[in-house]
Amino acid sequence: MIIDILAFGIAKEIFGGSSITIELSGSSIGYLKEMLEDKYPRLKQLASYMIAVNNEYANNDQEIKQGDEIAVIPPVSGG
């Protein structure tokens, strides 16, 4: 499955752009995080980060479906 991933804040700098396209062989969020960390090891240096699916925070065992809007959410710092 080929998916687009949106990036914000420092994740945009780590990816070198506001989105990336990757080919995913598994479909869980946990698997996606492993793949991203292999490809972009700087993600592991963050205080934490979350994945959002369709504008909601997702757990590691949640499954990704074709067409979902996926985003990397580094530590938030609004206010």
Next chain:
Amino acid sequence: MIYIKLTSEILNVQSCIDRVMSPESGGIDVFIGTVRSATKGKKVVQLEFEAYEPMALKEINKIAEEVLNKWPVHKMLIYHRTGILQIGEIPVIIAVSAAHRDAAFDACRYAIDTLKQTVPIWKKEVFEDGAVWVAAHP
């Protein structure tokens, strides 16, 4: 009643207060965030705010709905800026009206504390010699 907004335009405090004012309210509690000139002794030049807009609005709305369920408040306003802000400018305004002050204070505090933890908005501090995404690294 809930009022939420993400905007690149300047936030006006008085118009936020006017929004939440209501005849049955006995008080309004307002939190105004302002851009400070230094972090850990280092001079800040400006701040840049970036939001994942649809999700940020969804999370802000969740906070406002939670507040209305948890406290007897009348109107709740949460406005947040995006883009580049200079020292002294206002990135966030929370305003809550209620019949009695305890609910207004508690709700306002809860809203700003939760916003800082859950809403996908990021702040970049720009110093004279570089820039840092706040809270990104341990």
